[in-house]
Amino acid sequence: MLLRRLAGSGAVMAGTAVAVATGSLASPIFAEERTRREKLSIYDDPAPPVTVVEYHTELERQVGSVRKAISNVTYDTQQSLRGVVNKWIKTEQSVEAKIRELVAKDEPITPGILYVGVATLAGSVFGRYRTLPIRLFAPPAFFFVSLNFFLPKLSHNLSQYYVSIEKAHVPALTEQREHLVKCYRDALKSSESGLESIKHKTESGLQSGLQQVEKSTGLRIGNALGNAQQAAAEAKEKLV
Template identity: 45%
Template sequence: MAAAVGVSRGPVYAEETSTSSSSKKLPIYSSPVEPVTLAEVRGPLEEQVGSARRYVVDSTRHASDALRGQISKWIGVEQAVESKVSSLIPADEPLTPGLLYVGVATLAGSVFTRYRSFPIRILTPPLLLVGSLNYFLPKTSHNLADYYLEVEQRRLPPQVRDAREWTNEKWNALVGETRQGLQSAKRQTSSIVDQSLSRVEQNTGLKVGGGGGTAAAASPSSDAKKLV
């Protein structure tokens, strides 16, 4: 009975095995490969290096922009100064000899007044500079004076203009008084000379007056020529 049961179970087991093996079929194509995903992992050193590099790049860019701005500003200032200088210097007045004379006169004033008193030593070179500039370069001096007045009206306070006008008035008054004193001294000197000459003529009989002396001096030579 036990043998029969064993025989009956054997074929059943073999049939099930054959059925399962026949149901599994191999695929024709290989199965697709799953995509590989890479995860970016940064360390602390990489973060520090990146931040330092970005800081250096930003600092370099800002410094380059600032340098370009300063260069552009200086170029603009240079062009403005050049145009202003060309407008102040007239074309018909060369600077080559006149400017040299002005410098020599200013240096001579500082050299000659080296051992003088303090006010003379300080005031003489500027006065010689202004005087020589007005004498050797009159048009340039006039343009510089106009430019100074323009700058004074725009930039300086009104007190400076008032002080300059007061100084000019005092200077003009002093110059006028000096001229009047010189003219009066000249008239007095000429009158004294005329009186002295008239007294010499009265005492000696010689005509040493203005036109008489010349005529008297010229007449003998003419008479001599006639006699010859």
Template identity: 40%
Template sequence: MASRQFSVLGRRVLLGVGATTVAATITLQNRKLHLDGSAQIPSSKKLSIYPAPEPEILLIETHSELEQNIGKIREAATSAYFNARAKLQSEVNGWIEVEGAVEKKVKELIAPDEPLSPGILYVGVTTLTGSVITRNRSFPVRFLVPTTFLMLSLPFFLPKTSHNLNEYISDLEAHYFPAVAEQHAALGRAVSSARESLEAFYHSSNKAVREGVHNAEGKIQEYTGIKLQEPSGGSKKE
């Protein structure tokens, strides 16, 4: 029994001595490595002195199908609005240019040697007279009569200004309404031709009447012996 206890105690002593020896050996080696500076901590196990960077968060914007459709409709409506606005502005600018050109041209059409007063006053009174005369008539008559009075009185009281205004209206009509201008030109040619034909007919008829009267006087003088013609061609009853 005593030998067994001695054996166990001896093992414990040996284990303690061995552990102490190993610990002392490791301690001496660590001190030596620390003094020599030959031992370094692996870089993978070093701790950084700076804070770790925060991971970057990337946000991706996504739209639903309804939002995409609404966006397309809004873009189409905006485009249509701006196109209509640009077209309307273009039309307005065009009319403003036409109005300015007409105003400038009217100022140029007024004859400098022909005062508007009192001629324009007479034209207004004449036109107003036509309106007063036809105040109880039908609408076509109330429109045509004052217009006719205006067209007849303007060349009479303001002949130069009326001529310039007619020339300008003809040029403007030929530029903007060529078809209407062609019809007016054809009507003017027809009226001019009819007037020339009427004048020619009048002169030829007058000549024929005079020749007929002259021949009749000659026949009467020949058969009756009454002298109706003078040597100068005049007629005189004895």
């Protein structure tokens, strides 16, 4: 009986040894396994990075679009106003330069311009109780006549400037005006020549009449008249 128990326990131990050996062969054990174990850190693990995602609400989008539109309109308005101001400054500078060009350096403006203003006011007073055409044309007529009298060089420069503008912008009006001026000058020349011929005929008729009177009376009326005319001419030359 004892032998059987020893034999049975030996068989169990042998089976256990075989099982241990088989398990050892199935999972091999390495010598460096203990050295590969990582040591635990005394500090906490670093926190993962936080990524912020920007998110806009619908109200923010609407407010942003309105704000952008207002900024664009404001910028455009500022640029437009700046352009208008620059144009106005350039216009003032050009007008100032043109006035300096038209005003003659050797012709003082004062007091001639004051006399021109007084004459223009006198023209308006003169035509106040007249008919409508006289009331309309009296002040400018007095203005141009007084300007030509008190400031002749300025009047000449203004007329030349007006002619240049008229030729540049309204050439048809320039042609009509020149034609009217030519007709007026021709009529004036013809009237002057007619007056000269009438004067000559009158003088010749007067001379013939005086000669007839001298023949009939014997008085030297022609010599007396010639002496009077000569004295009048000499007095006129002295006045000039």
